[in-house]
Amino acid sequence: MLKNSLILILILGFAAIMLSLFLSYTPSEDLKGVSKHYAEYGKEEVGAANLVSAVVVTYRGFDTLGEVTILFLTASVIGFFLKVNHSKDDENTAVKKYSEILGTSAKILIPLMVLLGVYVFINGHLTPGGGFQGGAIIASAFVLMFIALPQRKISHKVLSAVESFSGLSYVLIGVLGIILAAGFLDNQILSLGTFGSVLSAGAIPLIYILIGLKVGTELTGIISNLKELQNEQ
Amino acid sequence: MEKIGIEQISLAFGFIILMLGLWGILSRKNIIKIVLSFTLFDTGLNIIIxxxxxxxxxxxxxxxxxxxxxxxxxxxxxxxxxxxVLTSIVIGLGVTSLLLVYALKLYKEKKSLFINDYKDLKW
Structure with missing residues (x-):
């Protein structure tokens, strides 16, 4: 078949490029350029023990703002696509049964999962983790709730209020950086504190809390839109 | 080439996963499998970086x-x-969820996930 052989030729061509890239790869020995600057001065300039967080939130904070915007756009486009009428929700959800084990264990697990998510984003500047990871953990707690306790409702108004509040505060903190510190999203609007403690690294914990709330509510919104569509059918 | 270290192994795995994803995008017929291939492609690229x-x-x-x-x-x-890569993972998540919702919409429209059933943009 012509189509299959074309695919084969394309794959082989790509494989040849990849192979030559792989064979010519020489591992680098030292940090170079901008990474070296981040490693040498990150402690004094940003004060975050987790250098990846320092890069994500402060050095390249503008990228992260764009990333949050992309996630927001995704959530709103999905909400637009899956427009459902909320009037006849109640009668459909009552029919769904869940197993007793799942329901009981979910009641214990959901608060713990939310707590873990909060822990992950509050300690984002000290340990591996951060706003996105913590937000994803919180959203997974809500997914468990949707599966195990289908009669519980999540108010879309609360979700979108939390989401808009955290997004707006994130931008406001960035603008405060222009006024009080060196530039947009500079974290030195608050004092850097002692290196390695929870209240350190200036605005990074604050920004990560906002990102965590925003990502958590956005992902929960996507899931609950999908669930309502399923209920409607 | 001298001794093979963890960086060569992970690089090779990244390339293999990326190629698998590309093959899946080009040759699969089921829309869900195509979306999965996109996530494989993403993952391979992230491992390489x-x-x-x-x-x-x-x-x-x-x-x-x-x-x-x-x-x-x-x-x-x-x-x-x-x-x-952290940024890339989050954007990959957004793209994947959008693709899956498109797939859901297409399925509701025609009750089929077979890509050959959709000829609307073919000429």
């Missing part, structure tokens, strides 16, 4: 011990590719 940032005998860029806090630049791996 992280593998390139790896430096031999160095540790994670998290300065939680006093020993790491002096002369940091000679002791840690590159933090920049990891930060970029």
């Amino acid at each position: 992280v593998a390139i940032g790896y430096l031999k005998n160095k540790t994670a860029p998290i300065l939680d011990s006093a020993e790491l806090q002096t002369d940091t630049a000679s002791k840690i791996v590159d933090p920049l590719p990891q930060a970029l």
Whole structure:
């Protein structure tokens, strides 16, 4: 078949490029350029023990703002696509049964999962983790709730209020950086504190809390839109 | 080539996963499988970027011990590719969820996930 052989030729061509890239790869020995600057001065300039967080939130904070915007756009486009009428929700959800084990264990697990998510984003500047990871953990707690306790409702108004509040505060903190510190999203609007403690690294914990709330509510919104569509059918 | 280290192994795995994803995008007929192939492609690319940032005998860029806090630049791996991959993972998540919702919409429209049933943009 012509189509299959074309695919084969394309794959082989790509494989040849990849192979030559792989064979010519020489591992680098030292940090170079901008990474070296981040490693040498990150402690004094940003004060975050987790250098990846320092890069994500402060050095390249503008990228992260764009990333949050992309996630927001995704959530709103999905909400637009899956427009459902909320009037006849109640009668459909009552029919769904869940197993007793799942329901009981979910009641214990959901608060713990939310707590873990909060822990992950509050300690984002000290340990591996951060706003996105913590937000994803919180959203997974809500997914468990949707599966195990289908009669519980999540108010879309609360979700979108939390989401808009955290997004707006994130931008406001960035603008405060222009006024009080060196530039947009500079974290030195608050004092850097002692290196390695929870209240350190200036605005990074604050920004990560906002990102965590925003990502958590956005992902929960996507899931609950999908669930309502399923209920409607 | 001298001794094969973890960076070569992860680089090779990244390339293989990326090629699998590309093959899946080009040859699969089921829309869900095509979406899965896109995520494979993403994952392979992320593994490659992280593998390139790896430096031999160095540790994670998290300065939680006093020993790491002096002369940091000679002791840690590159933090920049990891930060970029974090961004890339989140954007990949957004793209995947959008693709899946498109697939859902298409299925509701025609009750089929077979890509050959959709000829609307073919001529």
